[in-house]
Amino acid sequence: MNKIEHIGIAVKSLENSNELFSKLFGVPSYKTETVESENVKTSFFKVGTNKIELLEATNEDSPIAKFIAKKGEGIHHIAFDVDDIVAEVKRLTNAGFVVLNDPEVSGLKKGADNKLVVFLHPKTTNGVLIELCQEIVLKE
């Protein structure tokens, strides 16, 4: 793993939270993106070299809706940048971690911000939802 790519925060209203976090960080959100497959609407902030992702559920089936119903708003996941997501998943599953979407089984999933993503089950990571992400490099 290279570094923390971003921290994800579950919010009830992206509109309200965009305003709140712009005030907090002193910069506006630079991007909003809906990820249909995950039933979420996301918004990104750059704070120095760090990135914060806000996530709002687009319907009741969204993992974010379930998270907020159970735990309320707050830190949802920590995402780590990796070079080779398939190799990293193999390394981690061999080490006993459980992935929520195994690329070998369901194929690679595209997340927000032009990334391939895999989530590790929080039951194997002390309750912390870990996202692995690999930047999709577009070939010319």
Ligand code: ZN
């Ligand atoms: Zn994320």
